[in-house]
Amino acid sequence: MAREAAAPGRTAGKASAPSGHHHAGARGGGGDLWSEIMASGGGGGAARIGVVYGRRRAAQEASRPRGAVDVRGVAAGEKRASFEPSKRTSWNRSLSIRRGVAAGEKRASFEPSKRTSWNRSLSIRGRESILFAPGTKIQPQQNPCRAQKRPPKPGNRVKRTFGGPPDLKKEKAYFEEVDAFELMEESPSPKNFGTWARGMEQNYIVHDLSAILERWKISKLAKFAASRPLFDIMETPAVPSVRSDCSLHDSCRTPEKDRGSRTNPMRRTIPSGLSDKTSIFTSFSELKIKEEPDDSSIPSLSAEAMTAFAQLLLVCNQSAPITLAEAFSTYCIPGSIVKLGEGTFGEAFRAGSTVCKVVPFDGTSLVNGETQKKAEEVLEEVLLCLTLNNLRADRGDNVKENSCHGFIETKDFWVCQGPYDPSLICAWEDWDAKCCSENDHPNDFSNEQCYIVFVQADGGRDLEKFALLDYNEACSLLVQVTAALAVAESACEFEHRDLHWGNILLDRDETQDKNHTMGFTLQGKNMCTRTFGLNVSIIDFTLSRINTGDAILFLDLSTDPALFEGPKRDKQAETYRKMKQITNDYWEGSFPKTNVVWLIYLVDIVLQKRYSTFTSKDDRELRAFKKRLAKYDSAKDCLTDSFFSDLLLSDEDAQPSTA
Ligand SMILES: Nc1ncnc2c1ncn2[C@@H]1O[C@H](COP(=O)(O)OP(=O)(O)OP(=O)(O)O)[C@@H](O)[C@H]1O
Numbered sequence: 001m002a003r004e005a006a007a008p009g010r011t012a013g014k015a016s017a018p019s020g021h022h023h024a025g026a027r028g029g030g031g032d033l034w035s036e037i038m039a040s041g042g043g044g045g046a047a048r049i050g051v052v053y054g055r056r057r058a059a060q061e062a063s064r065p066r067g068a069v070d071v072r073g074v075a076a077g078e079k080r081a082s083f084e085p086s087k088r089t090s091w092n093r094s095l096s097i098r099r100g101v102a103a104g105e106k107r108a109s110f111e112p113s114k115r116t117s118w119n120r121s122l123s124i125r126g127r128e129s130i131l132f133a134p135g136t137k138i139q140p141q142q143n144p145c146r147a148q149k150r151p152p153k154p155g156n157r158v159k160r161t162f163g164g165p166p167d168l169k170k171e172k173a174y175f176e177e178v179d180a181f182e183l184m185e186e187s188p189s190p191k192n193f194g195t196w197a198r199g200m201e202q203n204y205i206v207h208d209l210s211a212i213l214e215r216w217k218i219s220k221l222a223k224f225a226a227s228r229p230l231f232d233i234m235e236t237p238a239v240p241s242v243r244s245d246c247s248l249h250d251s252c253r254t255p256e257k258d259r260g261s262r263t264n265p266m267r268r269t270i271p272s273g274l275s276d277k278t279s280i281f282t283s284f285s286e287l288k289i290k291e292e293p294d295d296s297s298i299p300s301l302s303a304e305a306m307t308a309f310a311q312l313l314l315v316c317n318q319s320a321p322i323t324l325a326e327a328f329s330t331y332c333i334p335g336s337i338v339k340l341g342e343g344t345f346g347e348a349f350r351a352g353s354t355v356c357k358v359v360p361f362d363g364t365s366l367v368n369g370e371t372q373k374k375a376e377e378v379l380e381e382v383l384l385c386l387t388l389n390n391l392r393a394d395r396g397d398n399v400k401e402n403s404c405h406g407f408i409e410t411k412d413f414w415v416c417q418g419p420y421d422p423s424l425i426c427a428w429e430d431w432d433a434k435c436c437s438e439n440d441h442p443n444d445f446s447n448e449q450c451y452i453v454f455v456q457a458d459g460g461r462d463l464e465k466f467a468l469l470d471y472n473e474a475c476s477l478l479v480q481v482t483a484a485l486a487v488a489e490s491a492c493e494f495e496h497r498d499l500h501w502g503n504i505l506l507d508r509d510e511t512q513d514k515n516h517t518m519g520f521t522l523q524g525k526n527m528c529t530r531t532f533g534l535n536v537s538i539i540d541f542t543l544s545r546i547n548t549g550d551a552i553l554f555l556d557l558s559t560d561p562a563l564f565e566g567p568k569r570d571k572q573a574e575t576y577r578k579m580k581q582i583t584n585d586y587w588e589g590s591f592p593k594t595n596v597v598w599l600i601y602l603v604d605i606v607l608q609k610r611y612s613t614f615t616s617k618d619d620r621e622l623r624a625f626k627k628r629l630a631k632y633d634s635a636k637d638c639l640t641d642s643f644f645s646d647l648l649l650s651d652e653d654a655q656p657s658t659a
Pocket residue numbers: 001002003004005120121122340341342343344345346347348355357408456457458459460461462502503505539540542
């Protein structure tokens with residue numbers, strides 16, 4: 001579990017208030033709005049997903065880092081017979097089934113572990129993805145029974161790699177970016193860095209998400225084509241292209257009837273009304289064809305393909321990695337860096353008004369007992385962050401179908417290389433002295449070690465460490481989390497899948513009055529939540545599932561049985577088990593109910609914290625709410641509960657924004 005320091009001197013409040021803030025003038029139920037939204041059938045409606053192409057981590061070779069050296073003398077995948085203290089004993093990490101670590105290979109450790117929290121992290125990693133071919137229509141995604149994973153061969157196979165006409169606009173954008181990248185390589189100095197600048201405010205960096213996705217997709221396809229995997233090219237309806245307004249086109253969605261249904265193991269149900277047939281890739285996780293495609297059927301993608309590392313550099317607008325000191329210098333002076341918290345994979349530091357999460361990757365040494373993420377996995381996490389960033393209300397005039405500020409804003413990314421900077425080591429040691437870190441000391445990283453730095457807004461303190469003042473704040477927490485999940489569900493079939501109290505940040509803003517509200521848009525309806533002075537941000541999307549419109553990104557938790565073996569009656573462990581029941585271990589699928597079980601967990605946490613200011617009536621309300629939650633199928637459904645009727649306002653009911 002992620003932990004956070006007492007964080008002395010934490011500034012109260014984000015650098016800038018989200019633009020969706022309003023003052024609420026009146027309370028009002030959302031009845032009318034709700035009937036409209038529910039009637040529209042949006043997020044939970046007849047959504048469809050076209051599975052075009054996919055992969056399963058097990059089928060993937062571990063990609064070797066470029067010249068990364070294992071300073072600790074432990075190659076990924078090797079058993080580590082360590083006589084040094086291993087800091088981790090978490091039950092859910094015992095199985096290292098991930099890229100670079102073969103199933104069954106375990107780190108042998110002869111020392112007690114410092115880390116006792118079973119839920120701290122996953123022992124498996126490697127984000128999964130299912131790509132949609134450009135311009136193709138969709139095949140509805142189903143939840144095949146695992147015992148019958150291989151449906152019959154389609155009768156009418158077409159040997160084509162891509163279906164549908166090429167999206168020339170995107171291609172153009174892609175090649176323009178690649179050209180820009182090459183230019184950068186010739187004359188590097190893409191970003192301003194090199195001098196420590198106190199509190200230097202960063203402009204928001206605009207990332208071209210669709211170009212990034214396109215580049216990523218091309219590289220993935222090329223990689224698979226190059227490795228001559230077994231393709232299955234199926235006859236299916238075509239997938240509409242991505243929409244930039246933060247809402248999946250209905251036909252990009254997973255069909256309602258296929259969500260969670262195990263009675264229909266076939267993957268090829270063609271939604272009624274879609275008769276346009278074209279060829280698509282099917283999921284690599286369910287390869288069905290035992291025949292290799294003709295050479296001629298694979299487009300020459302290798303020229304366009306870039307390594308994940310090169311793509312990361314491009315996303316970061318860098319021609320080469322920089323040092324951690326250079327990256328941090330953009331935001332603050334070295335002496336001001338404070339470590340805020342840690343996770344299994346990342347160390348979070350406050351740097352000026354931002355929080356920089358430093359995640360080592362591509363190295364062969366174990367970090368905190370774990371194999372490091374590969375560039376490919378990091379890239380997919382970057383894609384996920386950018387997709388969620390897209391949910392934020394536009395800075396321009398564009399009105400989005402779905403928008404909210406409930407997910408932490410990722411402001412930028414940096415690719416870094418080299419040893420940890422002394423200023424970071426200093427901050428790390430200060431935190432360790434106060435909070436007793438469960439992570440490895442960062443002083444033995446090599447000169448070749450790479451890191452991705454996620455530059456995020458400062459979301460405040462995590463719920464584990466945050467003391468809610470009163471019942472109103474508890475309600476504010478619940479309504480903000482529910483609204484954010486509902487919006488992301490509707491926009492991109494988002495499921496967080498790991499919403500424990502370390503992954504919810506709270507920030508009390510003393511400047512907000514009691515009527516302050518936070519705006520959000522759900523399926524075109526502008527609404528507000530009452531905040532009672534609290535800003536809530538959801539972080540850590542490692543386990544999350546998202547449908548970007550181009551691809552489904554998810555983690556196949558079925559390869560990590562230990563995750564579901566946590567202590568009985570432990571709320572968090574029970575929640576993972578509930579998710580497993582809901583998904584039936586079919587993690588590719590869309591099951592918004594997983595968001596509901598985390599909301600139930602959240603109510604439990606609030607109840608469990610036994611805030612002294614809660615009256616017995618407050619307790620009763622929460623218990624009754626928790627009971628009712630069990631009957632909902634999505635966060636969006638939950639938002640219709642009477643518990644929220646005084647907490648949700650239509651935009652018209654809210655006073656004009658003061659933000
Ligand atoms: N944007 C942020 N603002 C404030 N604190 C943050 C922020 N991001 C992370 N933190 C702190 O750092 C901790 C670890 O972050 P996070 O959970 O993202 O790391 P992780 O390595 O992904 O964790 P996990 O072990 O769950 O995978 C959080 O619990 C929180 O205390």
